[in-house]
Amino acid sequence: MPRPIEALIHQPALAHNLHRARECAPDAQVFAIVKANAYGHGIDRVFDAFRAADGFALLDLDEAQRIRDLGWRGPILLLEGCFEPRDLELCSRLRLWHAVHSEQQIDWLAMHKTHEPHRVFLKLNSGMNRLGFTPSGFRAAWTRLNALPQVDEISLMTHFSDADGPKGIDRQLAVFQEATADLPGERSLSNSAAVLRHSERAGVRADWVRAGIMSYGSAPDFPEHDIRHWNLQPTMTLRSKVLAVQALQPGDTVGYGSTFVADRPMRIGTVACGYADGYPRHAGTGTPVLVGGQRTRTVGRVSMDMLAVDLTDLPQLGAGSEVTLWGQGPNGSMLSIDEVAAAAGTIGYELMCALARRVPVHLDPLT
Numbered sequence: 373m374p375r376p377i378e379a380l381i382h383q384p385a386l387a388h389n390l391h392r393a394r395e396c397a398p399d400a401q402v403f404a405i406v407k408a409n410a411y412g413h414g415i416d417r418v419f420d421a422f423r424a425a426d427g428f429a430l431l432d433l434d435e436a437q438r439i440r441d442l443g444w445r446g447p448i449l450l451l452e453g454c455f456e457p458r459d460l461e462l463c464s465r466l467r468l469w470h471a472v473h474s475e476q477q478i479d480w481l482a483m484h485k486t487h488e489p490h491r492v493f494l495k496l497n498s499g500m501n502r503l504g505f506t507p508s509g510f511r512a513a514w515t516r517l518n519a520l521p522q523v524d525e526i527s528l529m530t531h532f533s534d535a536d537g538p539k540g541i542d543r544q545l546a547v548f549q550e551a552t553a554d555l556p557g558e559r560s561l562s563n564s565a566a567v568l569r570h571s572e573r574a575g576v577r578a579d580w581v582r583a584g585i586m587s588y589g590s591a592p593d594f595p596e597h598d599i600r601h602w603n604l605q606p607t608m609t610l611r612s613k614v615l616a617v618q619a620l621q622p623g624d625t626v627g628y629g630s631t632f633v634a635d636r637p638m639r640i641g642t643v644a645c646g647y648a649d650g651y652p653r654h655a656g657t658g659t660p661v662l663v664g665g666q667r668t669r670t671v672g673r674v675s676m677d678m679l680a681v682d683l684t685d686l687p688q689l690g691a692g693s694e695v696t697l698w699g700q701g702p703n704g705s706m707l708s709i710d711e712v713a714a715a716a717g718t719i720g721y722e723l724m725c726a727l728a729r730r731v732p733v734h735l736d737p738l739t
């Protein structure tokens with residue numbers, strides 16, 4: 373028998389969450405963001421659930437190829453554009469839209485031989501300082517692109533650094549509006565946090581929103597808001613089983629480094645899940661976990677293949693009991709990946725992307 377750990381992907385939850393992006397930005401078209409192998413879920417596993425999207429957006433050219441291979445004939449956007457000149461050949465062949473964030477990418481386009489002109493998304497650096505043209509250089513880049521026979525449509529995009537927090541989007545939105553005033557073309561501004569928190573704002577309700585993390589059932593602004601607040605559903609469940617039970621006396625310790633010391637008689641369950649499965653080693657004692665659908669906590673350090681859970685107040689549970697590390701548990705129970713991430717000092721994005729290769733992934737058979 374294989375180790376009892378597995379991940380489940382919930383397609384109805386993916387479809388529900390994508391629909392939430394539509395509800396929040398009803399006038400916009402929605403890109404489903406499937407970079408990083410669909411945030412660790414697997415492009416093949418999310419594709420059907422995201423068919424209702426208006427387009428897919430991603431980074432890797434081989435991911436774009438996979439989406440075309442799955443039969444998608446609609447828009448696909450390369451969020452970072454091309455990495456070298458010959459990538460443009462694939463853009464022509466697969467009819468990919470691509471971001472243009474640098475002069476070098478315009479140089480490549482100017483040398484590219486194509487029968488079909490490309491649609492590009494000209495990227496403004498409105499304050500994130502990662503990719504894009506400066507506000508002062510934006511218009512010149514647009515003019516240069518507009519003169520190229522290789523380009524037939526120019527859309528305008530930027531990316532918010534603080535849509536999830538108190539700083540908000542005001543400053544970047546103003547920079548975008550000034551830099552793009554009177555330029556024609558469709559606009560794309562919002563990531564999940566902007567879709568959820570700022571869709572009521574005039575000007576941000578742009579033509580194309582880019583829904584990433586919200587589609588995967590994680591709240592971008594946790595802990596200020598959780599997925600219940602935003603009406604999102606977990607799309608990935610990591611589950612395993614209790615392998616063994618230990619009875620502790622006061623003073624007994626658990627795991628490497630003996631970091632957890634029992635202060636009373638306790639029952640501890642050893643679970644087949646560790647950091648080599650993608651569970652965060654930094655999640656210390658007290659990280660929430662479900663056993664038999666009931667909430668309890670981890671105790672001690674996470675090891676490579678195992679971790680420990682507190683069963684003291686769950687006397688009916690023991691070896692063989694189902695453990696939900698995150699996601700959807702038995703009997704309608706739920707543990708948001710955001711809570712586990714927060715306990716490990718990180719974000720839901722990182723945990724879902726870091727699900728280890730050795731964990732078998734299945735589509736949820738119940739749905």
Ligand SMILES: *Cc1c(COP(=O)(O)O)cnc(C)c1O
Pocket residue numbers: 405407451531562563564565582583584585586592
């Ligand atoms: C990843 C990404 C997104 C999606 O961000 P989420 O926070 O996951 O919604 C949108 N736009 C760009 C350019 C990205 O790289």
